[in-house]
Amino acid sequence: MRAPRDSFRPMTNPVISVSSGLRPVLFEMALVIVALAAGGCGPGSGSDDDGGEAYPARAIEIVSWATPGGPSDLLARALAEVAPRYFDDHRVTVSTRQGGAGASAMQYLKGRAGDPHVLAVFTASGTVNMASGRIPFSPEDFTPILRIQLDPFLIAVKEDSPFRTLGDFFGAARARPGEVSISGFGAASAHFLGFARLRAEAGDPDVRWIAYEGSGDAVIAALGGHTDAVHTNYNIVREHLRAGSMRVLGVALPVAALGNTPTYAQQGFDAAPVHWRGVVAPPGLSEPLQADIRSRLERLLQDPEFKAYMEEAAMEYAVMGSSREFGAWLSAEVEASRALLARLDLIDD
């Protein structure tokens, strides 16, 4: 029954359970009592006990700001699962720091400046939230390590929808302005900006974007016929595609599991909006340390267990040549998102 991923068996290291089992909660409880009593706001800045020691000197913490069980949380857990093999058998834990649209996690990372034992999963939503000013941080506030995966956006409709292609969809919107709707995750989100780029190429017809708190809710709206289509990722609609209750009008980049489904490019669009996820570290890491973490993670990405996770989740590898390149790309992403948000009047320029 678990055939596709029999090798993906996280309990081989006792670590994850330590990170999110009951014990650490008790530990964190103790911590917060101390912190509150001292009038502090949580753990202080990083320890200075590891100066000059070999890396890694102790357990690695991977910070996830996403909902437990969501795609970026699953990435964090997949990384933690195999990571001990590449970090000299040190424990690797996942800690969830939700809040402030990622601001809590960023703040935590900043507070751990210079500490190479903390890593965080960073995503396209992070750059968009930086661009919109929703979180007061910039890519300079942390050390980019590497981009890991691409998750292309797609547009799906209910099986009995009259639309067959993106052309049908946007054509209907041009013919009946304001009467065609599409649901998706968030407003001024990475998801919405992805759709907006596509819509711009179709001549900006009046398609109503109906924002939902979660991608699942957005799919329900389309399945129930309340909206005409949904803008999301393959994983979210996979089972409905297999069951034939939904169809894909177009996908930003080829996804193996989607077979011959036409891409945006094949339908004459230049935009290929994707969701992406990668790993960043606290600011103030020396060049050799950055290189060390990166090379360990690069080897980790080739681990058969991790590869199995990537395949099962239908994610594309998207590692860039160097951390520097990733960093420059991040800054460019923030700028591009900011320009797009300004053009759409979603932020003041």
Next chain:
Amino acid sequence: MKELFAGFATTFEPLNLLVVLAGSALGVFAGAMPGLSSTVGLALVLPITFGLDPIPALLMMISLYMGAQYGGSITAIAIGVPGSSPALATTFDGYPMSRRGEAGRALGISLFASVAGGAIGGLLLMAALGPLSRAALAFGPAEFFGLGVFGLSIVANLVGKDPIKGVVSAVLGLLFFVVGLDVLTGSPRLTFGVPRLMDGLGLVPLLIGFFAIAEAFEAVAGKNVERAPGGIEGKLPRPGELLRLWPAVLRGSAIGSVIGAIPGAGATIASIVAWNEERRVSKTPEAFGTGDARGIAAPEAANNACVGASMIPLLALGIPGSASAAVLLGGLMVQGINPGPLLLSEQSTLVHAMYAGFFVAVIAMLIVGLLGIPLWTRVVRLRRSILMPLVVGISLVGTYAIRGNPFDAWVALFFGIVGFAMLRRGYPLVPTVLGLILGPMIETNYRRALTLSSGSHTTFLESPISAVLLVLALASFLAPVIRRRVSLFRKESR
């Protein structure tokens, strides 16, 4: 049928039974701890389930989810603090009953109703997975708006002696919910430039602030210090009484099943609606809120029925219907199980083991619950001025632990001060909580519906579901006023 028997056989394997018992115990604990909830409990055991095979993993998660719905009522009854939000309605009658010294009776009724509701929810899941999931899809923006307004109309029955103060309290809740990012535009509202306020003030800090911290201030300030009369607090309800509660349990389960199956509606709304409907059909509505057995049975049956019902959109559509179901979905996906329209045909063994698991989980909850009652009834005997500060400490830690965010603990403290001020001036607290829960549902769906209809309000009447709900809401708002007028008129004519 054969598959179901096979499912039971699987569930009765020793390891699986152990896992179900452990899940129930953890669930009851997570539910009872103010600050922790079924969602947090599930997130905590999620990594443990990664190491289990799919069936025990699933059984553990279900039994935890189930146990937490009952667990919430323990603290609601024993100390008047809802252990988690679905137990809010249980405080209305459960706490007054335990203050009378009948904590054991209240806990027994809650356990009985939870067990029955959980089993009925499981039965419904088995019987009507496909049709109900399709029915749930009928809920779009207009329908959710109707449901939200209907839920808020219950405030009319909760305002107490001074309706104006009740309305003020509800509006305060609506105001609190506005803080944070506007889902539909992504722009921050009432955040005063504080990034931490982007996520809003949150229901858990509000519940803890209002029911634990404010009550603790109240206890320390001199009120509420008297202990409940002792003697019969350990006494369980008689079987005859439980038998008489069947209609309330059935109605509660039905309401929980329907509302639970709608993705996004939730157990909190279901249990409050169940309490209100029970009060409405009762011949003695004035007894509700003073410790009426039916006022415990109906909401507790409803929130446990929601467990099975919330599996309907999860299993049939692959879409989680609640925050807890979302964590469960994550757990299933790690196991390589992808819920969706094909699950029942492709993973029949697993699905049937899960059906069987529902009934075993319910029995495990009964055992864990019965073992716990003598312990909890002793808590009731503690002096409030000692108990409440303890509750506050535990609650604050729980608030922090949920998201690893100390800011939430400060928000809880803020709500504690607001709640204390409201208590002192005679403002009821529950309408504020309802405002915070229902505000987002009402506002976002109102705006979504109008975006879809290009601004035409007739959209709310064109949908039959929404139209019926809105008419019911109007009736519910006006009922107390009309009742008062009628009784005044009768007195005058006499």
